[in-house]
Amino acid sequence: ETGVTQSPTHLIKTRGQQVTLRCSSQSGHNTVSWYQQALGQGPQFIFQYYREEENGRGNFPPRFSGLQFPNYSSELNVNALELDDSALYLCASSFGQVPYNEQFFGPGTRLTVL
Amino acid sequence: AQTVTQSQPEMSVQEAETVTLSCTYDTSENNYYLFWYKQPPSRQMILVIRQEAYKQQNATENRFSVNFQKAAKSFSLKISDSQLGDTAMYFCAFMKHMTTDSWGKLQFGSGTQVVVTP
Numbered sequence: 001e002t003g004v005t006q007s008p009t010h011l012i013k014t015r016g017q018q019v020t021l022r023c024s025s026q027s028g029h030n031t032v033s034w035y036q037q038a039l040g041q042g043p044q045f046i047f048q049y050y051r052e053e054e055n056g057r058g059n060f061p062p063r064f065s066g067l068q069f070p071n072y073s074s075e076l077n078v079n080a081l082e083l084d085d086s087a088l089y090l091c092a093s094s095f096g097q098v099p100y101n102e103q104f105f106g107p108g109t110r111l112t113v114l
Numbered sequence: 115a116q117t118v119t120q121s122q123p124e125m126s127v128q129e130a131e132t133v134t135l136s137c138t139y140d141t142s143e144n145n146y147y148l149f150w151y152k153q154p155p156s157r158q159m160i161l162v163i164r165q166e167a168y169k170q171q172n173a174t175e176n177r178f179s180v181n182f183q184k185a186a187k188s189f190s191l192k193i194s195d196s197q198l199g200d201t202a203m204y205f206c207a208f209m210k211h212m213t214t215d216s217w218g219k220l221q222f223g224s225g226t227q228v229v230v231t232p
Contacts, residue, residue: 032133040225043205045220048218101162102164105158
């Protein structure tokens with residue numbers, strides 16, 4: 001059974017560009033959540049996808065968007081990058097509705113915006 | 115809105131000793147869940163322990179145990195017999211009971227860095 005994987009590991013972009021981050025869920029998991037973790041802080045919830053639909057969103061602007069595919073992998077897209085978007089982006093997968101089922105986190109993608 | 119506060123930025127403990135991490139939270143909810151996560155240098159967040167607010171009994175997982183005080187809104191983590199592999203950032207997290215606006219939304223504190231020394 002493979003765990004949650006994320007790609008790429010590191011990414012450097014310039015202000016105003018667009019970026020796509022990818023997450024492969026753990027086998028059998030149908031729920032994916034995305035978090036932003038700024039340096040020295042705890043993760044902040046961005047949104048969650050359950051069976052290909054967004055069903056929860058944190059306090060992030062619309063330029064943060066996502067997708068979940070039929071195989072339950074997921075993408076996080078960020079448009080018009082700002083310097084403050086520099087952070088570690090974590091995805092977490094689970095089966096069904098948390099917290100009844102544990103969320104398993106990936107190793108994250110480190111995004112640097114210059 | 116809920117807030118989670120971890121007031122200890124860093125804690126140092128010797129191998130085999132015990133360390134206690136504090137966490138307080140603020141909520142008007144009655145049904146919720148509390149978690150402690152560990153984030154080692156590899157960055158992968160790992161669930162350490164979970165507590166359901168409706169359960170009075172404190173959760174334990176091997177060397178990890180919690181002291182859950184619902185009235186005081188306090189949720190501390192005790193690590194017993196500390197091991198070098200326990201060195202990591204520890205995050206306290208809160209999740210409301212399942213409603214349409216709270217699906218899977220973990221709210222994290224700012225973390226406590228635990229350093230275990232030989």
